[in-house]
Amino acid sequence: MTPETLGRYQILGELGKGAMGVVFLARDPVIGRQVALKTFRLGYSADDEELAQFRARFLREAQSAGILNHPNIVTIHDVVDEGNGETCFIAMEYVKGTDLKQLMQRQKRLELPFVIDVVAQIADGLDYAHSKGVVHRDVKPANIILTAAKEVKITDFGIARVDASNLTTEGQLLGTPNYMAPEQIQGKDVDHRADLFSLGVMLYELLTTKKPFQGENLTVVTHRIVHDAFTPPDRYVADLPPAVLRILDKALQKDPAQRYQRGSEMARDLRAL
Structure with a gap:
C-alpha cells in the first residue's frame, strides 16, 4: 500500500520497484517541487547489527553522492533516516525521460x-x-x-x-x-x-x-x-x-x-x- 507521506514529502504515485525498495514520485511542500524518493526497506530478516551496518553505509554513500552537482548527474536533494528500523530514503531530482x-x-x-x-x-x-x-x-x-x-x-x-x-x-x-x-x-x-x-x-x-x-x-x-x-x-x-x-x-x-x-x-x- 502506497503511503500518503514519507517524512515531509507528499507521495504522488509510484515510479518503480527495486530489490531494496520502491521509488515514489513525491512533492516537497517546503519548496513546492516534485522529487523522486528512493526508499530502502530494512524491516526484513535482519538483526540489529546488520541494520546498523546498513544504515551507516546508506548515510555515508548517499551523503558522498550528495556532493555531486553536474548537468549529467541526477542531483540528490535530501537523505533521510527515520531511525525507526524501517525506512531510509533519498530525495532526488525528478527527471522525466x-x-x-x-x-x-x-x-x-x-x-x-x-x-x-x-x-x-x-x-x-x-x-x-x-x-x-x-x-x-x-x-x-x-x-x-x-x-x-x-x-x-x-x-x-x-x-x-x-x-x-x-x-x-x-x-x-x-x-x-x-x-x-x-x-x-x-x-x-x-x-x-x-x-x-x-x-x-x-x-x-x-x-x-x-x-x-x-x-x-x-x-x-x-x-x-x-x-x-x-x-x-x-x-x-x-x-x-x-x-x-x-x-x-x-x-x-x-x-x-x-x-x-x-x-x-x-x-x-x-x-x-
Missing part, C-alpha cells in the same frame, strides 16, 4: 552520432564524479536517463555500494555482472577506471545491440570478462569507423592501467570522431 535500457529495447540499432553524443555525456558526468572521489560501481543502461532534450542524467551513484551490505546474499557480486570490470568480478580493489570499463561495455552494446562478453550463464560471462577478448563488434556491425574500434579496445582493457584513465579522455576521443 527514458532510461537507456528501455530505449534499446524499443529501438534496437541506434544511430552512431546519437550513441557518440550520449556516451560522451556519460563520460563527462563520470569524469566530474571521479574528480570528487565518487565512484559509481554500477554503470549500466538502466541507470542512465535520457530526457526529451537528449540530455543524459546518471542516477544511483553509491547505491550499489549500499546494497552490498550483509542484507544481500552472501558472496553476491556488487554491481551488474554483464557490465562489471574484471577487477570487480575478482573482488579486487576498485577505482574509477572500473566505471570506464562499464561505459565501454555500454558503448559496445549501444552500437551493436549485443554485449561484448556473452555466455549461457553468469559463470561463463564473468569468466570471459576476466580472461577472454571481447567479441569483435564487426561481427554484428560492418560499418563502424576504425576510431570507434580503437575507443572500444582501450575502454575494455583487462588491466585498468591500460584503459582510459579519465572520463574526459574518453569523451574527447568520442567527440573527435
Whole structure:
C-alpha cells in the first residue's frame, strides 16, 4: 500500500520497484517541487547489527553522492533516516525521460552520432564524479536517463555500494555482472577506471545491440570478462569507423592501467570522431 507521506514529502504515485525498495514520485511542500524518493526497506530478516551496518553505509554513500552537482548527474536533494528500523530514503531530482535500457529495447540499432553524443555525456558526468572521489560501481543502461532534450542524467551513484551490505546474499557480486570490470568480478580493489570499463561495455552494446562478453550463464560471462577478448563488434556491425574500434579496445582493457584513465579522455576521443 502506497503511503500518503514519507517524512515531509507528499507521495504522488509510484515510479518503480527495486530489490531494496520502491521509488515514489513525491512533492516537497517546503519548496513546492516534485522529487523522486528512493526508499530502502530494512524491516526484513535482519538483526540489529546488520541494520546498523546498513544504515551507516546508506548515510555515508548517499551523503558522498550528495556532493555531486553536474548537468549529467541526477542531483540528490535530501537523505533521510527515520531511525525507526524501517525506512531510509533519498530525495532526488525528478527527471522525466527514458532510461537507456528501455530505449534499446524499443529501438534496437541506434544511430552512431546519437550513441557518440550520449556516451560522451556519460563520460563527462563520470569524469566530474571521479574528480570528487565518487565512484559509481554500477554503470549500466538502466541507470542512465535520457530526457526529451537528449540530455543524459546518471542516477544511483553509491547505491550499489549500499546494497552490498550483509542484507544481500552472501558472496553476491556488487554491481551488474554483464557490465562489471574484471577487477570487480575478482573482488579486487576498485577505482574509477572500473566505471570506464562499464561505459565501454555500454558503448559496445549501444552500437551493436549485443554485449561484448556473452555466455549461457553468469559463470561463463564473468569468466570471459576476466580472461577472454571481447567479441569483435564487426561481427554484428560492418560499418563502424576504425576510431570507434580503437575507443572500444582501450575502454575494455583487462588491466585498468591500460584503459582510459579519465572520463574526459574518453569523451574527447568520442567527440573527435
